[in-house]
Amino acid sequence: MHKTWKKPLHKRKIWSNISWAGRLVYYMQPLLEHLFDIWLQQLPFPTLLKCIYTCVLLFFMLLPVLYPLMVMGLYYGLCQFVGEKHFNMEFQPNWDLIGAASNLWKFQVTNKKYLLFIAMYIDRYRVIITAISSTVDYMRMALCFVFG
Template identity: 60%
Template sequence: MHKAWKKPLHKRKVWQKISVMGRMVYYMQPLLSDLQGIWLEPLPFPTLLKLAFSCLLCFVILLPLLFPILVVLFYFGIFQYVAEHHSWLSFDQNWDLLGAMSNLWSFEVTNKKYQLYLHMCLDRYQTIIIGVSTTLDYMRMALFFIFS
């Protein structure tokens, strides 16, 4: 951050003319360069770790947008709890955050056939993801040995 403020872009008159989106793009450049750097990492670094790091970095990039939404949802849940327990106010199904969260928390697949199908689908997708990432790693290694 210290390097960014020493750049000539941060002269007061120029910085005030830049839009908010332009400022966000300016500050996201280091994170995106990290994302580019992780995918250009040399061979022994596996693709699954690159994918996990990319997801973590995207979460960090989206955190300034997610945090206000989570704060608003948290305070709406507090307001809904107080309003339902201490007054006559009740919320309909579209605005019932606490009911939706309790349904989500207690969700369970009771049918054994559906449980088996869910496990089979999850296992299949896990195998596909691992197979594709391993194939990418082996192809990179083969190309590295061919062209080096």
């Protein structure tokens, strides 16, 4: 009996009775522990780098989902191109992937006033994000001095 509990969960008999969500939780535990360790790192590791690292890690975790979606979109675009060029098919505007991609590719803001507005808006949020992350770092530093 002692040997059974030393085995990892996926090698025990109860593994076949565990739900899909339970298995996902079991396999996600090391990753979440790693994320918690990163977020609990001592100063001077800045919060902004922690956010960037977390986003990159989530992107790589979502790659198994994103890659098939990208491949399906590419093949749908190829089928749409062949259908439009060779078989004179017309796709509905909701399903027109090539038209949406060409509109996105050709998009540009021509009004100089709007360009300035967009630049100021992006700069405003960049400053806000930097300020919030710096505030979190300074609060952690103050708490380290008080309680450390």
